[in-house]
Amino acid sequence: MTCRGICERYKSEKKRYDPGTKRCTACNIYILYEGIICPCCGTQLRAKRKSKFSK
Template sequence: MVCKGICIRYKSGRPFGINSRYENGQKRCSICEIFINWDGKYCPCCGYVLRTKPKGTQTRHRLMELQQIKRM
């Protein structure tokens, strides 16, 4: 799996007023090391599975709390 540079077209900027990129619907490719706006499950550039949840424990818990608040 190698980054081919196609992902640059789908690169997303930091969302304004939202704490989490994942909350905004952005996904991260671990190979290309970039956040992208992509509807698929795999990176359009390298074909690797995109991360849809944060790795860090604190950030993950904060995202879960925000999702529970939205459900109410």
């Protein structure tokens, strides 16, 4: 799973999980995309940030 640069088309100007924005951890980019799988590398997109504290 490597970044092929396709995700640059979906790059978001917004940051930090604004409504509709998701993060691809493999590509290290925030994107505006309707699906749950990154169109570039195939990894699952994160819609929420990681918790600061593990329970």
